[in-house]
Amino acid sequence: MTTPLPSATRAAVLAHHGEPLSLTHVPLPTEIEPGAALVRLTCTTLCGTDIELWSGKMTFAGMLPMILGHEMVGAVVAIGAGTVDALGRPLSVGDRIGWSESTCGECYGCTVLREPVACSRRGYGFLQRSDAPPYATAGLAEYCYVTPGAAKLLLPDEVKDAWASMAGCAAKTVLRAFDRAGGVRPGSRVVVQGSGALGIFATAVAHLSGAGSVITVGAPTARLEMAARFGADHVIDIAGGSTATVERVLELTAGRGADLVLDFAGAPSVGPEAVAMAAQRGTFVVVGSTGPTGDAITLGTVMGKELTIVGSLNGDISDYYRAIEFFRDFATRMPWDDLFSEPVGLSFASDAVESMARLGQIKAVIDPRLP
Template sequence: MTLPLTTRAAVLTAHGAALELQDLPLPTEIAPGAALVRIACATLCGTDIEIWSGTMSFPGMLPMVLGHEMVGTIVAVGAGTHDALGRELKPGDRIGWSESTCGECAGCVVLREPVHCSRRGYGFLQRSDVPPYATAGLSDYAYVVPGAAKLLIPDGVKDAWASMAGCAAKTVLRAFDRAGGIRPGSRVAIQGSGALGIFATAVAKISGAAQVITIGAPAARLDLARRFGADDVVDIAEGGVVERVTELTAGHGADHVFDFAGAASVGPEAVGMAAVRGTVTIVGSTGPVGDPFPLSAIMGKELTVTGSLNGDIADYVRSIAFFEAFADRFPWDDLFSSPVGLAEASAKIASMDRLDEVKAVIDPRLDARVSSAEEAAA
């Protein structure tokens, strides 16, 4: 088989600017442990939007190809390529993949926590003007490096679900694990009504929570949260968030509070709405500064506060298993917008930045179908 030598990709060259469709080189040989994948689906994540806008940035990161939630079909593999569970991979297999890790640093070896690998590499953090160029989701083809944790996707898990599992879903499942799990009958408050917050709402309900309160905006997202198990919702636009949650819990507060929002106010609000001896889990606060709150409030309530950073390949495996087990429990497809081609990726990023949709879906293959249809019509 003749391998493609280039791939079309949507490249971010400046924060806040439209993505540029460029042709990027592909490797002429596939290294042992690596794979060349034809992208079937990429779902946009909040991190993609933060990088696009410049909210998340660091020197030398641009130009780059966005997209770190994706699945695709293997076109070619290097010698000895297998997935994280030891299954041999071959052309035609549908896979997703997590970030690359070194397996040698203290995070990998001592902590045994891949999320703390000192050389952890996301495909979307690869500059697009140096080899291996195209390793992220917003492209026709992606080169999956040898160190990336690959995962064979079962037939029963849809492309969009498997793509979301690669970051959003695994991040939520890790957070619930870090929080110590949900005791049946607990009251749970979810800060944030984006994809993570709505998925977390469903996870809390499936875990046996007696009451799930989702906090966020706009109203359409809160309505969606109700369809995913929220017993009550709180619109942040109306103010009085802590007071409202306290009222909804009959004065007790929430046994578990999860931050999937990242707004400056989530810290004091989380501590304020938490029940005595409750747990606060910080997931979404990626910004450098949040509103202050007294440590005496943590002491006085004897709160447990924990942080949770993304997720690793183990969380990815669990998130795929979650979608298999609970495929019919909630209307998962309602999280996703109708797929569009790569040429419309910029418009979808801008739409998500305006909170007009929860989870945009990019299928690069759609552009080829449109082109073929146009040629046939001509």
């Protein structure tokens, strides 16, 4: 006897920026398309983008109502014909999977640039309104519809749910940034701007990659202390201001500056600070600056130091795969679990969002199976 598919899912819906999420029921598609899957979510981790969307810092016309959450994993409860993961492995009911954003495979970005992140029709869960088909494609729900164009990945048992969820955005974004920078030269000096989840994870990556010195810049104190536990040789509190931050970096690098500076903060001041603290022929990777403007940088300094400035946007399925393998390979090298709060149910999702907005948590975890 076949178990009937759920026709709706409980979800925490954002109807108005800055207001509590509404716990309600959202329809689910009545049929599973070829290449698609219906997943019962077991873990969703909140990302900084979720907080920017909730607050309205990141917004666009017609986006609401919507379901937040784009870092999630779950178990397949129904599968469309011919659905396989990104490595061609057939997927079945009961499989634990994660997935990257959907891409069209037909646009200039997909076919000419061969860059999934440049897809002109790239689909995130949070680009889907919750009052229009296929309704529930994001993480703050019991069930999620994984569209045919989403690159799915069968997950190894060794990688915990929370780790695999974080790999879906934060971790893959960090790994792509290091890749765009050309990696970490052993013994080099690395500055990480930002001490949130991305900054702390980047600190660990720099340390594990053989950096001679890792300096993490950010706030508050508790997060800087966490960065030290994840491999930072030095931490700098931004409360001292831009001038003091740059001077301290130069002091710690014997006046030469950092070979690699990575922006995971997004504050308007990160650009001029990065250019000032970078070493001759250093590299500056812009990752966290999602806002439309930032403080001006001095092009003469960029030229005089012969700096390389690189932009890095999120990540694709290859970055997601590498993030999963990173957690598997380095499972015991860092206290990864310390990044995550205790899981809570959907009833507390709104509280978790507001807590992250106050910097009360690094990575909030939602388990939709809990009350």
